[in-house]
Amino acid sequence: MQEIKVAVFEDNKARRELLKMLLETSEGFVCTGAFENCQHIIKNIVGCLPDVILMDIDMPGVNGIEGLKIVHTQFPQVKVLMQTIFEEEEKIFEAILAGADGYILKKTPPLKLLDAMREVLDGGAPMTPTVARQVLHLFNNKHYKNTPDNFDLTEREHEILKLLVKGLSYKMIAAECNISYATVNSHISHIYEKLHVSNAAEAVAKALGQRIV
Structure with missing residues (x-):
């Protein structure tokens, strides 16, 4: 099995070294730069x-959001998993608009962080539900006013959206609904299209803001 190559951009030296150590000691991962x-x-x-x-x-100098924009322009094949803390509402919102592939709180347990990196490479969009809740009012104010309440979601799509809001990964949703990972991916693509969003963070925020779930 090919190792997942991960680069870390983190200004805190102690945390940077911990992340590097985690990656180097976890099967299937390698840290190629910090x-x-x-x-x-x-x-x-x-x-x-x-x-990833x-x-x-x-970060000082060029921060993570500017870095994200550069990566998506110059290296669109590289997935970017943002690491955030509660106090960064506006910056999380900017990252969502810039198209980050996932949003994980810094206090996320190591095993869940590794799962998030696997999931983002499998086409998923891992995120922590509290991130969406933290920026919910920003979405309401800036994006979703006057949005119709009826998004024509099927019963299955509504069920999957509820599980996404609860923070379940694509793999966990597949197990919960007794369907394949690929089917989950297909349903979530349809959900994004119907909600007029482009990633999980926006879908969860809109689901909460419009009380869809």
Whole structure:
């Protein structure tokens, strides 16, 4: 099985070293680079060729959101998993608009963090429900006023959206609904289309804001 190559962008040296150690000691993962900011992110990515980036939002110089924008422009095949804390509402909102592939709180347990990296490579959009709740009022104010309440979700789509809001991964949703991972992916694509959103964070925020679930 091919190892998942991960690059870490984190200004806190102790946390950066811990993440590097976690990756190096976890089967199926390898840390190909660990950097304190995004100042030289293009050179960094060319040098370490990651599949996934663990990106801190707050860093000196070029921060994580600017780094995310550069990655999506220059390296669209690389997945970016943002690492956030509760106090960063506006920045989380900016990351959502910039198209981050997932949103994980820094206090997420190591095993769940590894699962999130696997999931994002499988086409999922891992996120912590509390992130969506934290930015809910920002979505309501900026995006979703006057949105119709009827989104024509099927019964199955509504069920899957509820599980997504609860924070279940695609794999867990598949087990809960007794369907395949690919079927979950297909349903979630239809949910995104009907809700006019592009990722899990927006879907959860809209589901909560419009009281769909």
